[in-house]
Amino acid sequence: MSELDGKSQTVSEIVVSSAHGQSGKEGGSGGVIVLFFFVGLVASLIVGWVLFPKALYSQKKQPIDFNHTLHNGLVGNGCESCHFFREDGSYSGVPKLAQCIECHEEAQSSDPEEIKFVEQFVKKEIEVPWLVYARQPDCVFFSHAAHVKSANMDCATCHGPIGESEHMKLYQQNRITGYSRNIWGENIVGIKKNTWDRMKMDDCSECHQKQKVLLGSVQTQKEGCFVCHK
Amino acid sequence: MKIDRRSFLSLGIGVAAGTALSPLPWKLTDDLSIWTQNWPWTPVPEIGETSHVNSVCTLCPGGCGISVRKIEGRGVKIEGMTGHPVNQGGICALGLSGLQLLYGPTRIKTPLRRIGKRGEDRWEKISWEQAISEIAEKLDVLRTSGNSHTIAGIAGSRQGTVSQLFKRFLTAYGSPNFFHTPSCVDTYQLAFQYMNGVSGAPGFDLENADVILSFGSGLLDGWGSPVRMFKANTAWRKANAHVIQIEPRLSRTAAKADRWIAINPGTEAALALGVSHVLIKELLFDKEFVDSHTDGFESFVTSKGEMKKGFRQTVLENYSPETVARITGIDPSAIILLAREFAKAKAPLALCGKGQGIIPGSLAEAMAVHALNALVGSVNRKGGVFPMPETEIQVWHEVAMDSVAAVGINQTNLIGAPPNSPCGTNQIPAAILSGKGYPLNALFVLESNPLYTMADSKTVRDAFDKIPFLVSLSSFMDETARYADIVLPNHIYLERIEDAPAPTGFPKPVISLSKPVFKPQFNTKHAGDTLILLAKEMGGAVADAFPWDNFEACLEEVMGDKMKTLQEKGFWVDSDAAIPDWKAAFKTPSGKFQFSPAEATLGFVPVAIEGDSTFPLLLIPYETMRMAGGYIANPPFMTKTVEDTILKLNDSFIEINPKTAQSNQLSEGDFVVVQTSRGQARGRVHLEEGIMPGVIALPRGLGHTAYDGYIANKGINANQLIGPVQDPVSGLDAAWGIRAKLSKA
Known part of the structure; x- marks a missing residue:
């Protein structure tokens, strides 16, 4: 956010200085016109860069502040200890209560989040309504097995170093699409620095282009729409 | 400083420029396009763990193994079970649609007691305890007053542990009135009893037959076990087998057969005898089989000293191709060619049971077809037909009847027939309305919908009006449930444990186990459990006949050793079962196949369908x-x-030959009223070359008045237009149609 704020400041400085220049040449009326132009320009830039991104996303807290680092240190098989593949090869995603109960039938520590988890969910046998940052819409077919098992990709390539996080970040939901903000990416313009910053279709195809995998579709012999959109 | 119009224009331009330079329009465009792909009303399947549960489909008597795919407990698809002996992984459209029955709005959610008029659909919810005790109280009053025989039960299936438990309840209570929904299996059973001397459901070794002569059986329209028939059809195509379909209308089966012979409706028996005539006259029959394993072929002297004509003489005298041609409308030369082709085959097989075989049909016809099979030796051999060996599928302990039950059970039943007669369910309404026998005080209907499926719905309803107490054990708010006084909702087939024995027509003894694939969706109860609870509530000898805690315990007991296999594999096949050898095959007095049984005479006896000359057309219902x-x-x-030539919006189409349509001044799509002596209905006409002139046809399965908005009020219920016709020997329903007339609406 600070980066964006900086930008808008720079823009408004330019605006002010050029407004002075204009008014000098064209006199009163012209100056007003230029001023109005810049007022409109600045206002809409502020709306577009600052207010719009804030208004676009609603913010939700995860029901439990889960500590990935802590758990990662305790389990034996990395991410797959909890985010495992089922026997049929399908990917289980966010763990269900049944898995958590294996260790957390009773609270293991005095951590208030853990106690809250045991009291509110384990004892009442209610599934935790986790908010999934990387949830793709129904029209996208994605196989974790193909990427993780066959292509030996790291989880972090798409999901980032979540395994090293100590707290759950805020879940931001796009008010229009209902998608998580992590699909479009934190950067409102869509600029990414890391492979895991965005999860839009272009990001999938970027990697597929680079790796030259599954580019051809049986149906079209062009880029493979039907690989993901079945 | 002057603020004018231009200042605001400038402001606008500034806003436009700023907006264009910000991410807003681009991001918004993207989001809006995504939004349009995610309408909230578009159903999205659950995400989660996939699991499969194997069970058996009991929606029809086909007994196909199914595999239900579930996501996180919710059923998403029903598929055929790979490796199941009956359907080998295949499934039909009804089996596929089963989830709509599970989740659809037509389910009954809790026990109900009627508060409005009958059929008005006004109910109050009651608890199971209330419902059971209320019924038990009513039954107790009837029983103590010596009227135990005045209650009756109609079950949807003739076999299976739940049906047997239902029968057992009536026996222990003291009523001889157990009925089931009849089918062509009942007629076949009688034909076997008379001609083979052995009782049993028919087993057709169709896969090994090479010329299949079907007397109107809808082999690809749901006859027998439908998916097995599709697989058999594939096998026939590969083996170059020939299917000959005899039917007045170009059904799917006829269209896919190698030859379709249009025949005057109801004259199939005459054709079977005509074919026999040619076989005998041209010495094309299996002489070895006829000589060594049959009796009654030649004329003989009965025990009373009378001369009785044998099959040979009867057929040679009365069923020459010319005579048969006059009856059936088939060219004599075609009959001769048909007979020659049939005789030439290595494994010829003739079969009957019209359409899906839901009407028991004429006994004379079943016997004529069976005799034709015997003539070519296709009885009790590979590629032939035989009564299924009666293995002890369920082992029950005897009911210890008290004095009331012993008296009640020995009364003649509702239709005046002695115990163990063929199941004349079709005669119930007439028997009630005639008032000749005793009045019926209570009727229990289990998984059956007589108000819709029985011929002449109006008479059935009139008869039901005379029954003071009507209880339905249905899962759905069907026509009969809606007319009931108390509804005890049953689990649907996907929610209950149950055995599904003997798929219709299948030549091996198979039992499949229906498992609870889903937890009950509503406050329903397994009908087996309901019966056990009811018996326990009644106490005394009735309760003693039901010592089980629940239906599952009962099933485990009666299934014995088979239960383990059923639980593990999902089905049980009697692998030792073989086609009985000649000694065991025929248990007639002579120990041979009997062409001329004493109980019934072979010959063409036209079924006297209803209607006089004021009804110039013949209406035949068909199944698809x-x-x-x-x-x-x-x-x-x-x-x-x-197709919209059968149902368009809510209108049924009546199939009619263009010639008949022309003489009635009707053209495609005209609205008409079809009228019979039993009722009338409004529909439209569809002109179709594939139906004989003078014949009109309507499909079965439309015209419901109950259920929900997705099922009700679509088209005409063909059953309401037809009257039951009793077969003179068996008493079973043999009505293949009715005379009708059409008038422009």
């Missing part, structure tokens, strides 16, 4: 794979597959 016409109503998925 795209419609469920029995207790199970057509799920919406299936209705979607029905």
